Amino acid sequence: MLHRGKVAEGVFAEGDAVTAAVDADRRRRIARNHTATHLLQAALRRALGDHVKQAGSHVEADRLRFDFTHFTGLTAAELATIEEEVNAAVWADHRCTRRRNRSSRQWLRARWRSSARSTGTTCAS
Ligand SMILES: [Zn+2]
Numbered sequence: 009m010l011h012r013g014k015v016a017e018g019v020f021a022e023g024d025a026v027t028a029a030v031d032a033d034r035r036r037r038i039a040r041n042h043t044a045t046h047l048l049q050a051a052l053r054r055a056l057g058d059h060v061k062q063a064g065s066h067v068e069a070d071r072l073r074f075d076f077t078h079f080t081g082l083t084a085a086e087l088a089t090i091e092e093e094v095n096a097a098v099w100a101d102h103r104c105t106r107r108r109n110r111s112s113r114q115w116l117r118a119r120w121r122s123s124a125r126s127t128g129t130t131c132a133s
Pocket of ligand 1: 042046
């Protein structure tokens with residue numbers, strides 16, 4: 009696993025033992041917004057049709073952006089419907105379950121293969 013970070017204080021060198029910590033509150037807020045992108049995509053597809061595809065997203069702790077394909081801009085009524093559906097799903101407070109059919113390593117390998125395919129690079133392993 010690869011992590012990138014910033015040294016906020018002090019210095020360290022290769023071989024030093026360091027402790028890295030995740031900001032758990034920030035991580036939870038990002039996870040919530042990530043889930044919201046799934047809710048939003050589902051609501052968009054229900055309201056506009058199955059042709060709607062995700063064209064990008066940007067998820068942060070305090071906001072998200074979701075880009076999608078559609079033939080026209082949304083009407084105020086469509087926007088209201090989608091917003092109500094997403095908010096209803098949030099307020100329903102569904103139980104969250106995690107299903108893992110593959111190990112993290114298998115998942116990462118599959119992801120690498122699919123990104124290698126799309127960029128034309130070759131998988132080294
Ligand atoms: Zn997801």
